Amino acid sequence: MIEKLIPEKINGLEAYSPNLTPVPIRLDANESPFTPSKAVLDELAAAVYGIDFNRYPDPYASELVSAFSQVFSLDTKNVVAGNGSDELISIIVSGLLEAGDSVTVAMPDFSMYAFYSYLAGAREIRFEKTELFEIDFDGLISSVNESGSKLVMFSNPCNPTGWCAKRGDVERFIKGVNAIVVVDEAYMEFSRESESVMDLIGRYDNLIVLKTMSKAFGSAGLRLGFMCACEELCEAVKKIKSPYNVNTVSQVFGRIILSHYDEIKANTEIIQENVGYLKGELSKISSADIVRIYDTSANFVFMDISSAEKAAKIKESLMKKGVAIRCMGHRLRITAGTREECDIFLAKFKEEVA
Numbered sequence: 001m002i003e004k005l006i007p008e009k010i011n012g013l014e015a016y017s018p019n020l021t022p023v024p025i026r027l028d029a030n031e032s033p034f035t036p037s038k039a040v041l042d043e044l045a046a047a048v049y050g051i052d053f054n055r056y057p058d059p060y061a062s063e064l065v066s067a068f069s070q071v072f073s074l075d076t077k078n079v080v081a082g083n084g085s086d087e088l089i090s091i092i093v094s095g096l097l098e099a100g101d102s103v104t105v106a107m108p109d110f111s112m113y114a115f116y117s118y119l120a121g122a123r124e125i126r127f128e129k130t131e132l133f134e135i136d137f138d139g140l141i142s143s144v145n146e147s148g149s150k151l152v153m154f155s156n157p158c159n160p161t162g163w164c165a166k167r168g169d170v171e172r173f174i175k176g177v178n179a180i181v182v183v184d185e186a187y188m189e190f191s192r193e194s195e196s197v198m199d200l201i202g203r204y205d206n207l208i209v210l211k212t213m214s215k216a217f218g219s220a221g222l223r224l225g226f227m228c229a230c231e232e233l234c235e236a237v238k239k240i241k242s243p244y245n246v247n248t249v250s251q252v253f254g255r256i257i258l259s260h261y262d263e264i265k266a267n268t269e270i271i272q273e274n275v276g277y278l279k280g281e282l283s284k285i286s287s288a289d290i291v292r293i294y295d296t297s298a299n300f301v302f303m304d305i306s307s308a309e310k311a312a313k314i315k316e317s318l319m320k321k322g323v324a325i326r327c328m329g330h331r332l333r334i335t336a337g338t339r340e341e342c343d344i345f346l347a348k349f350k351e352e353v354a
């Protein structure tokens, strides 16, 4: 009986099942290997005494938004906080699209864009990237304008490929389409040359930039994301988000962590070095199993393996040896951890490839 009451659109889905097996080295979720320093942890601990646990949180997370705005030189009216950027993607898609509207997603990209679009009942148009996973922006402009898509989403740098579009191309795209453009800059801190378009939100009212504290900010456990856009879009999203979406502990801890941006920057520089090291060492391995290693502007390396079977076997064997990495068909994605974690991964990986 109950099956009949569960909508058909949910029946074909599978619950998100991250790898929860305890494993000493986690290089499968693009997280930061660093947690806050002892000094920052002490500040977080002291702040706990000031939290009104019995009260609902500030619906607009004003102090957190203020701290974020300061780091990115934004006006607070152009920022909305979310329970991770996952939540913001869901709100944007379900709130800004109406039945029958279409959304364009450049493929491959972060799976949540297509997932939430599907749930929202939007017509999803998949625009294929080039062989090297670049976006042909002229092609994308034509596709979006011909289809009349209302929303376009892509990550820059891209998860899972690591490719980063140039700022000039992204700006040309924003100007060239009659659609809301969501540029998800979850990994932009790791890019050696920043191609961020964050500063363009004052110039283009159809631009939304998404940020997360789950990557360079080392706070995936807090679930904090931010949407940056013109005031009208921010006000629209505030009207439709759930009132108390960001809990008080995350608001307070997030604000303190953002106030130590120097620490985040120092950790980011180490990760940038480590990802360069990881890619360099992988490139030195001579193996028929390694077909291609892609350039990366993010905190991970993406590579083609000789077959899906081989890629799955490598992933499984490494898991047994205590190292978690991500396998997607015949491709592997490895997050740069600490230098020591990269070395352990490399040693175990070499045992697996011919």
Ligand code: PMP
Pocket: 029, 030, 083, 084, 085, 086, 087, 110, 155, 158, 159, 184, 186, 211, 212, 213, 214, 220, 223, 224, 225
């Ligand atoms: N965008 C991209 C491109 C991501 O890779 C991820 C997480 N893997 C997210 C957004 C989600 O971030 P959050 O943890 O803030 O929900």
